[in-house]
Amino acid sequence: MIIERIIGNVAALEKKPPHVERVYMQSDDLLKRVQRVVTDHGKELGIRLKENQSLVDGDVLFMDEKNMIVISVNADDLLTIMPTTIQQMGEIAHQLGNRHLPAQFEGKVMLVQYDYLVEELLQKLEIPYMREKRKVKQAFRHIGHRHE
Template sequence: MTRVAEILPAGSWNESDAADIFAADYEGRHRRRMMLALRSGAKVLLELEHARLLHDGDGLRLEDGRIIRVEAMAEDLMEVTAHDPLHLLRLAWHLGNRHLPAAIGGQRILVRHDHVIADMVRGLGGHVHNVRAAFDPESGAYAGRGAGHAHGDEHHHHSHD
């Protein structure tokens, strides 16, 4: 069985070198250990020390040297927009306070569907629209998004709940 030897962060490798593609939604890209079904029909083993989100454009260097491109598939999301940049910043603070995965852009924030969160955003004067897009949320301060070997990054998460 061919294994993933190293995760190459998006932008750190030449995507034209990709030998195949692993395409999945957010849930399918946030894993510790699984068989990855590639577009060609081949399968490779991902085995990490800790669960990690594979981002759109990341490369998976296999033991044999081939590189597999990670592709974030479109999924149903909520697009949060605001009246102005300061209002969007305030909405981002409220979303972050709930520890939600979020993809933050200059004009919008994408989050996964949750009717309670939609009601909260509307109650804060924000707008919620259903969209279909690739979901590639921010990693977080301790996620170790830099280059790393497949055995995992040395970091720890502390819960404040």
């Protein structure tokens, strides 16, 4: 079966079929437009999405009256950064920006993929953080940039 479009997201569905199959993915794989995946029931799928479309946790790849196939993102190894002042937020945002590291924000915390150098920086700057396995809704999107 080839999937060329996302039907919707399971969180927005009112009526769900009785049987759900899941495709477990790493967050980096959410950005791939073309890939081969296998459901937790062993069904092989090809995904070929249109340009500028990426997957999100909970996306429905297939649905009929009896079955649904849903994307489920595996937990990532993350640093959850919890600055206590605007000064700390500015310092860490500037440092991460210089390294071109993508970040996500949930409430009052900043999430970045684990990197021992970032962890050392957080310790040096005395910015509260914790390392944890956590599921992200979207992939960390690296933005290409060159210094000239």
